[in-house]
Amino acid sequence: MxxxxxxxxxxxxxxxxxxxxxxxxxxxxxxxxxxxxxxxFAHGELFMLGAYVGVLTLAATGDFWIALVVAxxxxxxxxxxxxxxxxxxxxxxxxxxxxxxxxxxSLVLQNVALWQFGPVARKIEEPITxxxxxxxxxxxxxxxxxxxxxxxxxxxLWLFLKFGTYGIWIRATTQDRVMAQAMGxxxxxxxxxxxxxxxxxxxxxxxxxxxxxxxxxxxxxxxVLRAFIxxxxxxxxxxxxxxxxxxxxxxxxxxxxLWVSPAQAVxxxxxxxxxxxxxxxxxxxVPTAR
Amino acid sequence: xxERRLLVYxxxxxxxxxxxIVAPLALPEFWxxxxxxxxIWGLLAMSSDILIGYTGMVSFGHSAFFGLGMYGAAAALVTxxxxxxxxxxxxxxxxxxxxxxxxxxxxxxxxxxxxxxTTLIFSQIFYVIIFTSTAWTGGENGINFRRPAFAIxxxxxxxxxxxxxxxxxLGVVTLSYLLLRRITQSPFGMVLQSIRENEARTRAIGxxxxxxxxxxxxxxxxxxxxxxxxxxxxxxxxxxxFVFFLVSGETVIYNVIGGIGTLIGPMxxxxxxxxxxxxxxxxxxxxYLIPLGMIFIAMVIFMPRGLLGFARRWLNR
Numbered sequence: 001m002x003x004x005x006x007x008x009x010x011x012x013x014x015x016x017x018x019x020x021x022x023x024x025x026x027x028x029x030x031x032x033x034x035x036x037x038x039x040x041f042a043h044g045e046l047f048m049l050g051a052y053v054g055v056l057t058l059a060a061t062g063d064f065w066i067a068l069v070v071a072x073x074x075x076x077x078x079x080x081x082x083x084x085x086x087x088x089x090x091x092x093x094x095x096x097x098x099x100x101x102x103x104x105x106s107l108v109l110q111n112v113a114l115w116q117f118g119p120v121a122r123k124i125e126e127p128i129t130x131x132x133x134x135x136x137x138x139x140x141x142x143x144x145x146x147x148x149x150x151x152x153x154x155x156x157l158w159l160f161l162k163f164g165t166y167g168i169w170i171r172a173t174t175q176d177r178v179m180a181q182a183m184g185x186x187x188x189x190x191x192x193x194x195x196x197x198x199x200x201x202x203x204x205x206x207x208x209x210x211x212x213x214x215x216x217x218x219x220x221x222x223x224v225l226r227a228f229i230x231x232x233x234x235x236x237x238x239x240x241x242x243x244x245x246x247x248x249x250x251x252x253x254x255x256x257x258l259w260v261s262p263a264q265a266v267x268x269x270x271x272x273x274x275x276x277x278x279x280x281x282x283x284x285x286v287p288t289a290r
Numbered sequence: 291x292x293e294r295r296l297l298v299y300x301x302x303x304x305x306x307x308x309x310x311i312v313a314p315l316a317l318p319e320f321w322x323x324x325x326x327x328x329x330i331w332g333l334l335a336m337s338s339d340i341l342i343g344y345t346g347m348v349s350f351g352h353s354a355f356f357g358l359g360m361y362g363a364a365a366a367l368v369t370x371x372x373x374x375x376x377x378x379x380x381x382x383x384x385x386x387x388x389x390x391x392x393x394x395x396x397x398x399x400x401x402x403x404x405x406x407x408t409t410l411i412f413s414q415i416f417y418v419i420i421f422t423s424t425a426w427t428g429g430e431n432g433i434n435f436r437r438p439a440f441a442i443x444x445x446x447x448x449x450x451x452x453x454x455x456x457x458x459x460l461g462v463v464t465l466s467y468l469l470l471r472r473i474t475q476s477p478f479g480m481v482l483q484s485i486r487e488n489e490a491r492t493r494a495i496g497x498x499x500x501x502x503x504x505x506x507x508x509x510x511x512x513x514x515x516x517x518x519x520x521x522x523x524x525x526x527x528x529x530x531x532f533v534f535f536l537v538s539g540e541t542v543i544y545n546v547i548g549g550i551g552t553l554i555g556p557m558x559x560x561x562x563x564x565x566x567x568x569x570x571x572x573x574x575x576x577x578y579l580i581p582l583g584m585i586f587i588a589m590v591i592f593m594p595r596g597l598l599g600f601a602r603r604w605l606n607r
Contacts, residue, residue, distance in 0.1 A: 039403055089591045095403055096348050100546055101590045103539050108583035115577045225414060225535075228407055264422050270415045277400055277408055 006135040007258060015254030017143045019247035020150035024205040025223055026230040026242045027154055028198035034237025035174045035194050037095045038087055041102040043202050043227060044220025045109035050075045050203025051215040052113060055122045064127035064207075071207045072200040079199025083192050106220075113217040121214025124207070146208050153204060154243060157197070161239075170194055174237075226266075229273045235283020244285040248272075295604060310460055314453035322452045323524075324568070328561045329456075329463045330520045335544035335556030336470060337513030342542070343551030344474055345506045346486030347401075351393065351409030352541045354416045355511035357533030359386040359518025361420065364433045364528040373438035379519055386515020387508065389416065394507035398500060401489075410535055417533040432529030435522075450523070459520050466513055470553055473509070482506055543586055549596025552605045558597055 025047060032040050050071045057067035086101050128145050131138040161167040172180040173190045181187045206215075213219070226249070234245030249269045256265040276284050310329075314322045334356055341347045362385030363378040370377055397408040420427045427433065440454055441447035448454060473479050481502050484492045493499045522528055531537075540563070548559025566585065570578035589596070598605065 039407075086587050086591065093594070096406065097590055097594065099348070099350075099403065099406060100542065101587055103542070104583045104587035104590065107539075107579045108587070111577045111579045111583070115580070225411075229411065232404070232407060261422065263418060266418055267415060270411050270418075273411055274396055274408070277404065278396065281400065281404065 008255070010135065010137060010139075011254040011258060012251065013139070013143075015251035016247060017147045018254070019250030020147040021205050021209050022223075022226055022230055022250055023243040023246035024150040024153060024208075025202055026227040026234070026246050027157065027239055028201035028205075029224075029227045030231045030234065030237055030239060030242040031157075031201075032195055032198040033231060034239075035170060036087075036191050038098040038195070039095065039102065040195075040198070041099055041224065042082065042106040042109060043102075043198070044222075044224030045106045045113070046075050046079060046199045046202040046220070047206040047209075047223050048113060048215070048217060048220035049078070049109060050206035051124070051210040051219065052117055052122070052206075053203065054207035054210055055124055055215055058124060064125070067124075068204060068207045072204045075203030075206075076196040076200030080192050080196040082199075083195035087195070088188070088192075106224075110217055110220070117217065119216070121216040123214060124210035126211040142211065146212075149208060150205065153201065154239075157201070158239065166190075166193070222266075226269065229269050233273055233276045233283060234285050238283060238285070241283050241285035245283075248284075299604070307460075307464060311457070314456045319452055322456055324564070326452070326456045326459050326524060327521075328564050329459050329557075330517050330524060331540075331544065331564065332557035332560040333463045333466055333520065334514050334517040335541050335548070335560045336467065336553050337510050337517065338541045339545055339550055339553055339556045340470065340474070340482075340506060340510040340513075342545050343553075343555075344479065344486060345482045345503065346489075347398075347503070347506075348406045348542065349409045349507070349510070350406045350535060350538045350542065351397075351411075351413035352510075352514050353533050353535055353537035354393065354409075354413035355386045355390055355514035356518040356521070356537060356541075357413075357420070357528075357530070358389045358416065359383065359515030360522040360528040360532055361427065361433075361518075362386065362515070363519040363522040364435055367435040367438060367522070368433060373436050375438040375440060375523070378438060378523065379516075382519035382522070383512060383515050386518065387512050390508045390511025390515070391504075393511065394504045398503040398507060410538065413533065413535050413538055417530060417535070420533055421530045427528075427530070430530060432527050432531075434527045437523060437526050455524060459524070462516065462520060466516065467553060467557075470513065474553065478502070478505075545596075546594075547586065547589055547596055549598035549602060552596075552598050552602050554605055555596055555598035555602075562597065 025043065029040060029043050032038050032043075053071040053074050054067040057070040058064060061067065082105055086105060087098060090097050090101060126140065126142045128140075128142040130141040132141060133139070161171055169180070169185045169190050170193075172183070172185055173187055177187055180190075230242055230246045230249055233249065234241030234243070249272060252268050252272065253262075253265045256268040310325070313325055317325065334352065337355075338349055338352045341349045359382040362382035366378040366381035367373040393409065393412045397405055397412065400408055421429060423429075437450050439447045440450055440458060450458070474482070481492065481497050484497075485499055485502060489499060518532070521532070544559035544563055545556045546559070547562055548557065549555030563582070566582055567578050570581050574580060593599070595602070
């Protein structure tokens with residue numbers, strides 16, 4: 001079957017746009033895993049709740065950007081609460097127990113959302129409504145804006161980790177928790193803050209992604225699965241690896257959906273994950289240690 | 291001392307078995323079916339305990355084995371007239387075993403969290419395949435079929451009333467329990483437990499750890515498939531929801547609540563979870579998972595050994 005060039009180009013842009021959102025979700029997840037060995041099963045639910053807080057704030061204030069900020073802060077606070085109540089008691093136990101605890105959290109949050117907001121999907125209005133023509137399509141500017149914003153947030157996180165005092169604390173804690181503690185870094189608070197930052201990033205991606213699809217209580221599940229794939233393929237705990245893997249996998253899925261239905265295109269990323277685990281279990285996008 | 295404990299164990303086993311045998315005569319039909327379902331989910335949880343409790347590998351993909359057992363039974367029951375119980379069992383077990391062999395080959399190369407995530411992803415692959423091949427599986431709607439008769443060729447054939455169904459399931463689950471218990475106490479089971487305690491040392495002694503792990507996953511998948519077949523016969527339908535990873539998550543919950551590494555604990559965990567669900571769904575309707583999830587989190591934090599954790603050594607004698 002011949003695939004015209006314009007379709008490939010459109011799918012490339014689509015792939016990069018979803019890839020940036022996925023990178024934003026996954027970088028929060030990888031931050032949490034890399035720094036505290038917590039596999040956060042509830043990450044998708046934080047994404048979903050972020051989108052809901054966005055819906056509510058948008059209805060109250062009418063401004064998308066306020067909604068984005070409020071949702072990020074609110075979910076960051078919720079993340080800190082979840083960390084303090086359910087994850088801090090598990091420090092020092094097998095990392096697998098964190099999967100169990102956060103799986104419980106995700107069940108609770110998902111059903112709270114269903115109970116509070118009902119099964120009908122809510123809509124977030126796009127803040128940027130313009131279109132430009134891309135071959136035969138009217139391509140919305142908003143999608144490109146999402147990609148740019150996601151890149152900006154990730155870039156800000158990177159700068160913060162690289163140069164900010166607290167960012168340096170976080171990196172020190174990643175490298176050696178005991179030594180960091182000995183140097184006077186308040187490690188318990190660093191861990192709480194990292195969980196809050198990761199949660200806030202999930203919420204921000206939820207609000208940004210909300211206008212593209214409806215907001216419903218199930219939307220987190222598919223994202224957390226894909227984010228898991230990205231985090232493993234990119235190399236657990238590697239920020240740049242996760243971003244590269246997110247774009248790589250989204251592009252592959254976008255191209256695959258030229259031939260098969262989007263539901264089946266997911267299998268492509270599953271296969272990438274399994275191949276990665278078999279041949280490069282440390283991750284595709286991390287330099288090989290010598 | 292040792293002998294007396296063993297005596298107490300078998301006495302307890304006999305009493306509980308006897309109670310479960312007479313239960314359908316005393317209970318109304320709804321609770322009969324409920325008890326049968328507990329046994330089936332308990333078998334699924336028990337199969338997963340082979341990995342979680344005895345080998346130290348947490349599988350988040352047991353829904354794949356369970357679901358494939360279910361669809362295997364469905365295939366046999368839909369294609370043959372009249373539906374045949376033994377054919378359904380054979381198809382379900384073969385399909386589950388095939389899938390388990392495939393999953394085991396790839397996933398056992400990984401450890402800990404990576405094993406959990408890989409099994410999760412594998413089960414999602416099967417979910418997507420079953421969900422999207424509408425022509426064979428009926429897609430989202432699943433398959434309905436008729437219940438076979440309980441028949442032994444040339445001897446007898448009776449219809450599955452809820453009570454007969456209960457006794458049949460009870461028989462299968464009891465045999466599976468005794469078999470699994472025997473396996474965990476065999477030299478093979480001891481190697482699995484030594485992998486759990488110290489994998490590197492087990493390898494150093496000279497055991498082919500990978501091969502033992504593969505067999506453990508296949509064994510576990512086979513019994514999960516058996517539970518799937520029983521569930522299909524009990525409810526007369528197969529649906530993709532049962533392949534979705536939430537079922538795997540619930541299986542892990544049963545294990546943690548009941549106490550891993552005891553075989554009987556996961557069964558108790560399933561009973562506890564399902565009874566709480568029944569009770570909560572009266573007050574919270576479909577949002578019963580909110581209080582249940584909170585109880586589960588509390589148990590992970592405060593009671594990591596589960597309800598029967600205190601009896602772990604004793605139950606493995």
